Structure formats: C-alpha cells, structure tokens
Amino acid sequence: MPPLRERRGDIPLLAREFARKYSERFGLGYVAQLAPELIEDLEQQPWPGNIRQLENTIARCVALATTCTIGREALLAPIDSTDSTDQGPSFRVQVESFERNLIRKVMQASGGNMSETARRLRLNRATLYDRMKKYGMTKE
Numbered sequence: 001m002p003p004l005r006e007r008r009g010d011i012p013l014l015a016r017e018f019a020r021k022y023s024e025r026f027g028l029g030y031v032a033q034l035a036p037e038l039i040e041d042l043e044q045q046p047w048p049g050n051i052r053q054l055e056n057t058i059a060r061c062v063a064l065a066t067t068c069t070i071g072r073e074a075l076l077a078p079i080d081s082t083d084s085t086d087q088g089p090s091f092r093v094q095v096e097s098f099e100r101n102l103i104r105k106v107m108q109a110s111g112g113n114m115s116e117t118a119r120r121l122r123l124n125r126a127t128l129y130d131r132m133k134k135y136g137m138t139k140e
Contacts, residue, residue, distance in 0.1 A: 027120035029109035
C-alpha cells in the first residue's frame with residue numbers, strides 16, 4: 001500500500017473517521033467537526049509517520065479542542081517538526097492540558113454526573129476527584 005503522502009485524497013476521509021472515533025472514545029456526546037482549513041493544512045503535511053501519525057494528530061486535536069468545530073489553530077506545531085530548538089510547551093504541560101480538557105469535556109457530556117464521568121474515563125471516583133483537585137477544577 002502506498003504511503004499516505006502519496007494518497008492525499010484519503011486524508012479528509014481518514015481525518016473525519018478519526019475525529020468520530022476519538023469523539024466517541026472520549027465520551028464527548030457529539031462528533032467533533034474538522035474545519036475545511038484544518039483539512040487543507042492536514043493535506044499539506046508530509047506525514048512521515050503515515051496513517052498512525054495522522055490518527056495521533058486528530059486524537060490530540062479532539063482532546064484539546066474547546067469547541068465542536070476544530071480549526072487550524074489545533075495544530076500547535078508543524079507535524080514534521082524535527083527542529084530541536086523549538087521551545088514549545090514541555091511534555092508534562094501538554095499532558096496536563098490534555099488531561100484537564102478531557103476531564104472537562106467528559107464531565108460536560110456526562111451532565112456533571114461524577115460517577116458517569118469516572119466510568120467514561122475508566123477511572124475510579126477517588127482518582128477523578130484527585131485529578132480535579134490537582135487542576136483546581138470543580139463540578140460546575
């Protein structure tokens with residue numbers, strides 16, 4: 001099978017399917033929509049990591065999005081960035097941002113029900129409360 005960079009026409013379909021998959025997996029209660037300009041940007045990337053890299057990029061975009069429609073701003077850094085001088089957010093900061101946004105989204109999708117939120121996140125309630133305390137989050 002040819003690499004993704006040689007099958008650019010497949011990128012919109014794959015990206016939308018990954019958005020659907022991760023919206024469901026993260027318990028959002030809606031399917032995240034990808035803005036046309038984001039799709040255009042995705043089609044322009046070289047994708048050295050092939051389909052797996054596209055999937056990981058869409059998963060990150062869905063997890064960090066603050067609206068139902070994901071725009072090009074969701075791509076925090078160029079996908080093929082190999083420049084070690086890029087001083088973007090640290091790994092820990094990115095993981096914490098991801099976790100905080102994911103908890104918030106799942107809590108909203110669960111209508112504030114903490115047991116349901118914990119179940120969807122596959123956490124026990126005590127762990128959920130600990131994470132919320134860590135990030136200064138409340139039930140509201």
